[in-house]
Amino acid sequence: MLTDRQLLILQVIVDDFIRSAQPVGSRSLSKKEGISLSSATIRNEMADLEEMGYIEKTHTSSGRVPSVKGYRYYVDHMLSPQRLTQHDISIIKSIFAEKIVEFEKIIQRSASILSDLTNYTSIVLGPAVSENKLKRIQIIPVNKETAVAIFVTDTGHVEHKMFSLPASVNPGDIEKTVNILNERLNGVPLEELNDKIYKEVAVLLKQHIQNYDSMLHTFAQLLKMPITEKLFFGGKTNMLSQPEFHDIDKIRDLMMMIDQEEWISSIIRNNAKGIHVRIGSENNNKIMDECSLITATYSVGEEKLGTIAILGPTRMEYSRVIGLLQFLSRDLTAVLTKLYQNN
């Protein structure tokens, strides 16, 4: 266990390093107010903290830097979310200023504002559309061979897709089919559409439609489209200003990973409810060894709907970022709940 004094020293080291990005030495610590110990005493304590793995040296005679374990302890036991300033709050509130709620825009603005407020990179995952309920299907022929299918959900989300019309189909049949689909599939969550069309709609189609086979096939194909929520990023270039990324190769790897979206996506989509912090090597990704990722979810009711996240250096302002994420996730939850309950 750590003594009170060790806790104090660890805390000051982390705080100081987060601020300055410079390894913290015993002498500079001893001169801090709130600490009335000689540098020698601090050196002894630091040696102990190092032995326990909370801090590290960058070379034999350098000051100390928090280790992953150190940051972890700091985040788990010493940190309280920063209270936001009035200024921060008003900026976040401005996200929701416009009256008509176009959700994608809110998400996008959230990402951009979050990165502005933190100077890190922000990532926002839109609300799970696949759980939205179908409101209306519309088929609009574009020319003889192709048509556009449009799906509108109860939250006002619109998906659309072009497709080839089955050969020799007659317009009346399409209309009939669409009517049947709307009647039967109204209120069904998007992810269950494909199921339902076989179980409930197929029979009806068979009764009313000539070109039953190709029609069913076409629509089943349409409904099979995977609905993956888009990721929105903000401040991708902010990382370039961090002193730990002076090395262009590191930056390149990192930026390529971000642009790839693959790794980020897998993390962001599969995280559990609440706020989570992944520090450095905890990310299980070489490229992320010097980065931390903080994720927060937003929900409606009990159900997690989407995620907002901040990616920054391990030397990140955890307190501030967690404070901001907490606040924004609550606001998003509130807005969404209102939107979803309005139906």
Place this chain on the structure above:
Amino acid sequence: MLTDRQLLILQVIVDDFIRSAQPVGSRSLSKKEGISLSSATIRNEMADLEEMGYIEKTHTSSGRVPSVKGYRYYVDHMLSPQRLTQHDISIIKSIFAEKIVEFEKIIQRSASILSDLTNYTSIVLGPAVSENKLKRIQIIPVNKETAVAIFVTDTGHVEHKMFSLPASVNPGDIEKTVNILNERLNGVPLEELNDKIYKEVAVLLKQHIQNYDSMLHTFAQLLKMPITEKLFFGGKTNMLSQPEFHDIDKIRDLMMMIDQEEWISSIIRNNAKGIHVRIGSENNNKIMDECSLITATYSVGEEKLGTIAILGPTRMEYSRVIGLLQFLSRDLTAVLTKLYQNN
């Protein structure tokens, strides 16, 4: 005027510098095959070329580097578009492999493939939707207060927007209005919709609709939405691999400018038909002083529809990039023409 020998030397300097990124010295030039001159002679010629402004030194005793004027001459008079390899061609063709033409996807894939083939950053501007003709308007109520308006064009493009329903409107009136709009506005280019609604539709609405005023206002508002084509980027991180951008500050400025989209957008949207090359300071933008931008348009018939572009260092493989852009812009034109004439 430049003598043949000066032309030769200029060409070799540009080619060599594009390949190696190293200033070219007289001695290494004299050893090139195809050149049987002593280094002293070449030094004399180089001095002349420098005096005329085609090449520069980085310091008093360095080799020569092409100036903007030098690149300009090279591009205008010495360059023929590279013939593509079979491999290049098949990769470009793969963009159009999928049968059903979802245009946004084609654009996106074009950007990504273009950046892969060149290792530079690619920028693609989608076809001008504002000239597409309206095929169908659809209004779908989401809840009591809001509805989604959906616009489908003759090319299968879909725009949608949420809006507040006017207070105390009755459903029948909305339906009637939509019918009138569809009847009257079918085939009208999107950019002219706002005009037409006042000139032709307003009168009809007045006759048939109770809530004439608020209805007209609502729809006019909807149709006023600015339809700006999206920009798609590919290989934003490729710049990080260019040796001229070893400096992190330069890279940051450049990346921020790209992410901003403002400057790029203004250039890309306003360029004339055909292929254009902007070299270094010709871009009138400090940040772009060491970059070149090559743009190409694609069209249907005589009309320019969109733009594809490559952003790279001034030391860019002009010949290859122009070859690729030419080829791709022709292919895009072909596909689009087919798509647009199918109606």
Place this chain on the structure above:
DNA sequence: ATTAGCACTCATGTAAGAGGAGTGCTAACA
């Protein structure tokens, strides 16, 4: 238990010098 003192380590910055690639100029040559 705390601290003063000291020897030691290592990153950083500066200065000096060697090496090398390149230039401009001059004079000789064809």
Place this chain on the structure above:
DNA sequence: TGTTAGCACTCCTCTTACATGAGTGCTAAT
């Protein structure tokens, strides 16, 4: 008159050496 060899000079780059300073660990005194 155009071409080339030769040479002095410039300036970048790399290495080495050295001084400085921040920081450490350890020991002994308080």
